[in-house]
Amino acid sequence: MTALPVTLRARRLPGFAPWAIAAGAVAVAYAAVYIGGLMGGGGFLALVAAVLLYLVGLGVIATRVEGSRAARNRIATSLIYSVVALALWPLVSVVWTLVQKGTSRLDADFFGHSNAGITAFDANGGAYHAIIGTLEQVGIATLITVPLGILAAVYIVEYGRGRLATAIRFFVDVMTGIPSIVAGLFVLAFWVYVVYPLYSPDGKPGYSGFAASLALSVLMLPTITRSCEEMLRLVPTALREGSYALGIAKWKTIVRIVLPTALPGIVTGVMLAVARAAGETAPVLLVAGGFDSINTDPFIGNQSSLSIYIYQQAGLGSQFGPPRAWTAALTLVALVLSLTIVAKLLARRSKLK
Amino acid sequence: MAKRIEAVGVTAYYGQFKAIENITMTIEPRSVTALIGPSGCGKSTFLRSVNRMHEVLPGARVEGRLTMDGQDIYDRAVDVTAVRRSIGMVFQRPNPFPTMSIYDNVVAGLRLNGLRKKSSLDDACEKALKNANLWDEVKNRLNKPGAGLSGGQQQRLCIARTIAVEPQVVLMDEPCSALDPISTGAIEDLIFELKNDYTIIIVTHNMQQAARVSDRTAFFSISQTGDPGRLIEYDITSKIFTNPGEKRTEDYITGRFG
Numbered sequence: 150m151t152a153l154p155v156t157l158r159a160r161r162l163p164g165f166a167p168w169a170i171a172a173g174a175v176a177v178a179y180a181a182v183y184i185g186g187l188m189g190g191g192g193f194l195a196l197v198a199a200v201l202l203y204l205v206g207l208g209v210i211a212t213r214v215e216g217s218r219a220a221r222n223r224i225a226t227s228l229i230y231s232v233v234a235l236a237l238w239p240l241v242s243v244v245w246t247l248v249q250k251g252t253s254r255l256d257a258d259f260f261g262h263s264n265a266g267i268t269a270f271d272a273n274g275g276a277y278h279a280i281i282g283t284l285e286q287v288g289i290a291t292l293i294t295v296p297l298g299i300l301a302a303v304y305i306v307e308y309g310r311g312r313l314a315t316a317i318r319f320f321v322d323v324m325t326g327i328p329s330i331v332a333g334l335f336v337l338a339f340w341v342y343v344v345y346p347l348y349s350p351d352g353k354p355g356y357s358g359f360a361a362s363l364a365l366s367v368l369m370l371p372t373i374t375r376s377c378e379e380m381l382r383l384v385p386t387a388l389r390e391g392s393y394a395l396g397i398a399k400w401k402t403i404v405r406i407v408l409p410t411a412l413p414g415i416v417t418g419v420m421l422a423v424a425r426a427a428g429e430t431a432p433v434l435l436v437a438g439g440f441d442s443i444n445t446d447p448f449i450g451n452q453s454s455l456s457i458y459i460y461q462q463a464g465l466g467s468q469f470g471p472p473r474a475w476t477a478a479l480t481l482v483a484l485v486l487s488l489t490i491v492a493k494l495l496a497r498r499s500k501l502k
Numbered sequence: 503m504a505k506r507i508e509a510v511g512v513t514a515y516y517g518q519f520k521a522i523e524n525i526t527m528t529i530e531p532r533s534v535t536a537l538i539g540p541s542g543c544g545k546s547t548f549l550r551s552v553n554r555m556h557e558v559l560p561g562a563r564v565e566g567r568l569t570m571d572g573q574d575i576y577d578r579a580v581d582v583t584a585v586r587r588s589i590g591m592v593f594q595r596p597n598p599f600p601t602m603s604i605y606d607n608v609v610a611g612l613r614l615n616g617l618r619k620k621s622s623l624d625d626a627c628e629k630a631l632k633n634a635n636l637w638d639e640v641k642n643r644l645n646k647p648g649a650g651l652s653g654g655q656q657q658r659l660c661i662a663r664t665i666a667v668e669p670q671v672v673l674m675d676e677p678c679s680a681l682d683p684i685s686t687g688a689i690e691d692l693i694f695e696l697k698n699d700y701t702i703i704i705v706t707h708n709m710q711q712a713a714r715v716s717d718r719t720a721f722f723s724i725s726q727t728g729d730p731g732r733l734i735e736y737d738i739t740s741k742i743f744t745n746p747g748e749k750r751t752e753d754y755i756t757g758r759f760g
Binding site: 310385387388389390391393394396397398401402409410 | 553555558560583585586587588591593595597598599610611614615660663664667
């Protein structure tokens with residue numbers, strides 16, 4: 150019988166070794182790229198070379214000292230960190246660019262005035278009208294879709310049996326895949342041309358912020374329904390049965406036990422839908438038309454939104470347009486982010502400490 | 503309080519599958535009746551039939567006659583929620599409502615059935631927690647989440663929640679199987695006290711527990727997998743455990759089968 154050695158101790162690299170190898174890899178890579186002029190040079194190339202050199206160097210040294218299993222472990226760990234960094238990079242880059250370019254017009258003028266009478270070659274101009282438009286359009290769309298979406302999800306999870314529920318689920322899935330411009334076209338044909346003339350002052354077709362809300366609703370509804378459905382399915386059956394066993398009616402069980410338990414997840418789903426809707430441009434442009442002045446009435450007349458404003462300003466070939474677009478973009482991101490934070494705090498406050 | 507439950511020819515299905523067949527037994531008020539038997543013999547199904555929890559599952563249905571003091575539980579005119587208020591149930595795993603505090607958990611049944619008055623709720627909460635032997639442990643943290651208690655405390659919280667609505671009958675589906683011996687002892691003491699006021703039916707896999715807490719014991723069994731469960735023997739607990747009338751009962755309680 151050949152017994153394996155019973156020692157539990159193994160040779161380990163000292164704690165500073167990975168850092169030393171990293172430093173060496175960076176030094177060699179930058180020297181090769183900048184001093185040696187390898188492959189035309191460039192900081193990005195040097196970074197990639199440094200990471201590759203580090204992985205190879207760590208692998209070789211660790212195999213020699215610690216054996217192949219420990220070396221594979223180290224390489225896998227390093228690879229995972231590298232991939233995480235790679236995945237975070239676009240996000241950090243976007244936020245950094247936004248902050249860098251978006252702060253130039255963070256002034257009272259921008260938030261206090263509309264863009265009425267401002268041409269591409271005027272220095273001032275604001276996005277007040279666009280902020281109002283975004284808040285109204287997304288706000289109305291949220292008011293329409295949250296109750297509908299939650300009720301649809303409750304039906305699918307708690308009441309739906311047989312073919313009707315399956316059909317509804319299927320069509321919700323189909324709706325999720327609708328391109329946003331198709332939603333815009335639908336509202337254009339339905340609201341802008343057919344319904345709007347019925348109540349507009351002059352009886353003619355026209356754009357309105359509410360039409361944009363409808364288009365956004367078409368896009369938000371399936372997202373909210375699906376995420377809410379998933380969250381309701383996560384609520385354990387034992388809670389429902391515990392409630393039924395107390396003689397509590399089914400609808401009351403859903404309203405007072407099931408929905409509160411699923412609330413944090415539902416809020417996350419709603420905020421994802423809101424964030425997506427706030428950034429939609431094409432359908433909003435198609436049915437709200439865009440506008441340079443303030444229009445607080447979402448039902449009558451053209452309205453702008455931050456996304457339209459960004460689209461229009463970024464396309465201007467002047468030194469004043471693009472900075473306005475960047476600041477509007479920063480405003481939009483900050484708006485969605487703060488809404489998300491507030492919603493999460495509210496959802497958490499309803500939970501017990 | 504405390505009412506007599508009578509089952510006559512009760513048969514229960516899950517879709518096409520017949521889980522129990524032709525169960526006939528009378529459960530006496532102010533006593534503890536234990537249901538024992540191997541897994542899959544239909545003890546829990548029978549228990550869930552008694553307060554109409556069986557039909558919660560899609561495709562599940564019950565035939566036969568179940569009455570509480572002569573009132574048909576399955577009559578068309580009967581309100582299911584009223585049945586469940588009169589016949590409370592404690593589950594195998596403690597299931598306190600996670601979004602609610604200890605207080606809210608205990609009064610959930612009352613509040614969600616329309617009782618609003620704060621003083622009545624306070625009284626009911628204190629009384630139920632005292633009856634569940636939990637008051638001293640939680641009286642200073644009633645507004646803390648119910649899910650933060652230990653497993654044994656959570657189960658007593660669920661018992662408090664059940665008796666807060668003042669049912670006539672309390673059904674317990676293996677209430678101690680997820681608990682340690684000390685918590686089990688606490689629950690068994692509690693069952694012993696509760697039987698002064700309630701009719702208690704308890705499903706258990708622990709035969710010592712059945713012998714300790716129950717006045718009568720019903721032995722359920724199946725002849726083979728796929729067959730419906732049947733009631734084999736039902737008698738005073740001491741007789742079942744010392745001098746059973748059926749050979750299959752004797753085999754089961756002496757550990758030769760099941």
